[in-house]
Amino acid sequence: MAFTSRGLLFAVGVLCVLVRMVHLLAVHGTPLFAAHRVWPGTDMFFFDQWAQRIVGGDVLGRVRFYPVMDWMSATAPLEYWSRWFGNAPIYFKAPLYAYAVALLRWLFGDPAVPMAVLQIAASIASAALLFLITEQLFGTAAGLLAAIVFALYAPAVHYDVVMLRGPWVILASLLVTWRLMHLREHLTPAGAGVLGLIVGVALLLNESFATLPFLVLAAFACWAPSLRRWTTASAGFLTGLAIALTPLVVRNIAVGAPPLAVAVTGAWVVALSNASDSDPIIFGFPKPSFVPLMEAGGGRLGRVLWLCLQSFDGVGQMLAFYLHRAAGLVAPFENADNASFDYAAIGSPLLRWLPDYAWLFPLLMLGMVLAVGNVRLRTLGALVPVWIALLIPNVLGPPLSRYRLSLVVLGMPFAGLALERMWRWATQRRLAVLVGALAALAALRLVAGLVERRMLPAAEPWSDVYRLSDFQVAATEYAKAGRYREASAEYLALADHVPQGSRQRVKALLLAAPLQASAGDRAGARASAHAATEECPPDPRILLDIGDVHWTALGDRDRAVDAYRRALELQPAGAILDALRARLTALDPGMTPPRPVR
Numbered sequence: 001m002a003f004t005s006r007g008l009l010f011a012v013g014v015l016c017v018l019v020r021m022v023h024l025l026a027v028h029g030t031p032l033f034a035a036h037r038v039w040p041g042t043d044m045f046f047f048d049q050w051a052q053r054i055v056g057g058d059v060l061g062r063v064r065f066y067p068v069m070d071w072m073s074a075t076a077p078l079e080y081w082s083r084w085f086g087n088a089p090i091y092f093k094a095p096l097y098a099y100a101v102a103l104l105r106w107l108f109g110d111p112a113v114p115m116a117v118l119q120i121a122a123s124i125a126s127a128a129l130l131f132l133i134t135e136q137l138f139g140t141a142a143g144l145l146a147a148i149v150f151a152l153y154a155p156a157v158h159y160d161v162v163m164l165r166g167p168w169v170i171l172a173s174l175l176v177t178w179r180l181m182h183l184r185e186h187l188t189p190a191g192a193g194v195l196g197l198i199v200g201v202a203l204l205l206n207e208s209f210a211t212l213p214f215l216v217l218a219a220f221a222c223w224a225p226s227l228r229r230w231t232t233a234s235a236g237f238l239t240g241l242a243i244a245l246t247p248l249v250v251r252n253i254a255v256g257a258p259p260l261a262v263a264v265t266g267a268w269v270v271a272l273s274n275a276s277d278s279d280p281i282i283f284g285f286p287k288p289s290f291v292p293l294m295e296a297g298g299g300r301l302g303r304v305l306w307l308c309l310q311s312f313d314g315v316g317q318m319l320a321f322y323l324h325r326a327a328g329l330v331a332p333f334e335n336a337d338n339a340s341f342d343y344a345a346i347g348s349p350l351l352r353w354l355p356d357y358a359w360l361f362p363l364l365m366l367g368m369v370l371a372v373g374n375v376r377l378r379t380l381g382a383l384v385p386v387w388i389a390l391l392i393p394n395v396l397g398p399p400l401s402r403y404r405l406s407l408v409v410l411g412m413p414f415a416g417l418a419l420e421r422m423w424r425w426a427t428q429r430r431l432a433v434l435v436g437a438l439a440a441l442a443a444l445r446l447v448a449g450l451v452e453r454r455m456l457p458a459a460e461p462w463s464d465v466y467r468l469s470d471f472q473v474a475a476t477e478y479a480k481a482g483r484y485r486e487a488s489a490e491y492l493a494l495a496d497h498v499p500q501g502s503r504q505r506v507k508a509l510l511l512a513a514p515l516q517a518s519a520g521d522r523a524g525a526r527a528s529a530h531a532a533t534e535e536c537p538p539d540p541r542i543l544l545d546i547g548d549v550h551w552t553a554l555g556d557r558d559r560a561v562d563a564y565r566r567a568l569e570l571q572p573a574g575a576i577l578d579a580l581r582a583r584l585t586a587l588d589p590g591m592t593p594p595r596p597v598r
Contacts, residue, residue: 005140009131012147013124019151019350020120024161026348031474033112035339036163039473041069042338044163047101050092051111054102062255064089066264075286076294084299088257090264095248096204097165112163119160119167126167126409127151129174134413136181137379138371138420145423146416149363150409154354155334155341159402162339165206169406172202173386176212177410180382184223189236192220196237200244207263208393213241215385222381266301268294273397274308276317280324281455282335282464283398305396324455328399329407331452332358335400336467343470346493360408360415362444366437367414370421386410463504466497471508479515488515492528501535503542509535510545514553526554533563540576543567547583561587 027033036044046067053065066085068078085092104111104118127147135143150156159166179195199216202209217234224230249259271294272278277287289311297304312318334341334357345351371380390407397403418437425434456464471490478487491512498504509532516525529549536542547563550556564580564587572580 005131005135008140008144009128009147012127012131012144012151015148016124016127016151017120019354020123020157020160023157023348023350024116024120026350027161027344028113030347031477032339032344032347032470033161034477035473036112037110038477040067041071041469044338046092047098047163048105048111050098051102051105054099055106060251060255061089061091061095066092071285076291080291080294084268084294085264086299088261089255090252090257090261093263093265094204094207095262096201097168097206101163115163116161122167122171123150123156123160126171126174129171129178130409130412133174133178133181134416137413138417141423142413142416142420144416145419146412149355149360149412149415149419152354153360153409153412154345154351154356155401155405156409157354158341158344158348158351159339159405164338164402166402166405169202169206169208170409172198172205172209173390173406173410176202176216177383177386180216180219180385183220183233184382187220187223187229187233189232192233192236193240196240196242197244198240199237200241203245203262204248207265209389210262211392212385212389213237215388219381219385267297267299267304269397270301270305270308271297274305276308276311276313276321278308278321280321281328281398281400283337322395325395325399327451327455329394329404330361330448331400331455332356332361332448333400333452333456333465335398335403336465336470337398337401337403340467340470341401342465343467346497357408358445358448360412361448362441363415363418364408364411365444366440367416367418368411370417371414383410383413463498463502466494466504468494468504468507472511475511475515479518484515484519485521488512488519488521488524491515495528495531501537503537503539506532506536506542507545510542510549513549517553522554526556529554529556529559533559538570540567540570540572540580543570544576544579544583551583551587557587 031038035042036048039045049067050065053063054061058065064085066081068081072081100118101111101115104114108114127150130150131143131147133143134146156167156170175198176195179191179198183191183195195216199209199212202212216237220230220233220237224233245260248262251257252259252261271290272283272286275287275289275293277289278284279287293304293307293311297307309318312321336342341351387407387410390410394404394407422434422437425431425437471494475487475490478484478490491508495505495508495512498508509528513525513528513532516522516528529546532549533546536546543563543566547560547567550563551560561584564584567576567580568584
């Protein structure tokens with residue numbers, strides 16, 4: 001490689017490190033960085049718990065370990081889930097990441113910081129591969145710009161310091177693509193064997209790569225000049241794949257699991273996301289069809305998928321559903337799943353200044369159009385196997401945020417091409433072409449915004465951006481440490497980011513007030529409680545909470561009584577009515593609370 005290229009790669013690597021270290025320093029020490037220890041409903045927590053079991057002695061996973069989260073137990077009895085998962089101790093997810101976390105836990109204790117450092121290193125390698133791939137496709141300038149886009153891309157920066165598999169999936173995707181580019185020109189058995197090893201490791205990293213071996217063999221069939229060359233290359237590839245998967249096969253045989261079983265998550269993910277009553281965009285709470293589909297399909301992936309497709313009322317309804325899902329590949333919306341990007345951006349201002357998907361999507365589209373007219377389509381063939389393998393999970397599952405991230409990174413060569421061409425047009429003073437390109441980018445950004453507004457839920461869409469749970473977990477951890485000011489600041493931040501009068505804002509203010517009082521800020525506590533009272537919707541449950549805050553946290557009897565009476569005027573029933581009457585009686589034993597009109 002020329003010195004110039006090495007220098008460019010070094011500069012991009014430094015940029016990657018600097019940006020990610022600034023973000024890491026911003027979130028380190030915050031509850032976001034402790035989610036793997038304190039938030040049971042997340043994948044971070046699950047991987048850490050799994051790692052602890054490995055370090056504790058169950059290295060082979062002989063004892064089945066399947067998380068049963070709140071939504072799972074609320075959807076179906078535990079015996080249903082046990083039956084769907086089967087009796088064999090198959091891994092819940094592809095195991096490689098859990099073993100990496102276990103190794104770091106064994107070496108360092110808490111694995112979060114070491115894993116963040118390793119993932120930053122992985123992103124340096126990803127930036128280098130992205131440079132090399134783009135350079136071969138579109139030239140050195142486009143390669144440099146594509147790598148810079150990756151180094152600065154806000155969602156990638158965020159997920160690099162979170163204990164999730166994303167950075168490694170990106171690295172595996174780019175490494176496979178890089179090897180495919182070489183094999184497209186020189187299809188040799190040895191090179192195919194190396195690729196097989198890499199694909200096998202990718203499968204052990206993430207079960208979503210399950211279709212990749214078949215796609216690679218199909219690509220070989222297109223590139224091989226003869227049947228003999230295809231046969232020898234395929235044999236080399238399958239040999240490398242077999243070597244990589246040998247530890248999994250040996251482990252599965254030892255514990256009594258099917259030899260090639262990688263994970264058990266497929267069927268329920270498909271049932272959750274592909275029935276006619278599913279949410280096409282967001283991992284929502286299971287709909288009524290979920291349990292019947294899982295029961296009828298016996299927890300088997302292929303059978304469940306077929307039943308999901310049959311649940312649609314005709315091909316038209318099914319196409320409309322998946323077109324809606326495809327909107328997730330257009331809309332800039334970052335789904336608040338596991339480690340919320342938008343929540344992290346509140347505590348790490350850097351994320352707000354870095355380019356996000358709203359900025360990247362128009363560049364990707366413009367670059368794809370330019371590529372058609374500037375390179376032979378056959379040269380792009382090496383991108384296709386990994387691109388399809390990554391697209392399939394985005395078709396069968398949520399396509400937002402971290403789920404589409406690896407697919408987006410594989411498209412960054414096109415963003416690099418678009419930026420390189422616009423820079424060239426600017427230096428050549430081809431202003432008409434440049435203005436046309438900028439107008440196209442603006443139009444694409446407008447379209448993405450319109451798609452986002454159509455796909456977000458109509459009722460309180462901000463609840464899917466700023467979840468109460470993110471702030472609640474953080475506030476709980478601060479409160480446990482006696483840091484009441486920081487705890488109240490979490491809820492006040494939520495209140496600042498959702499519309500006035502929304503239920504979320506009222507709840508946030510009510511949760512902040514007692515913590516402000518505990519921190520000694522009684523004036524702030526009264527202001528929060530007063531704002532919640534003024535903005536409260538006609539909901540007796542919330543009015544009951546408002547009265548409780550005034551009474552127990554602020555000692556304001558009159559405002560508490562007023563809130564309780566307002567709640568009674570709404571004619572509640574059941575437990576809320578009993579609670580209101582009990583509180584009014586306790587506040588003034590001689591007072592008989594009015595009975596609401598039935």
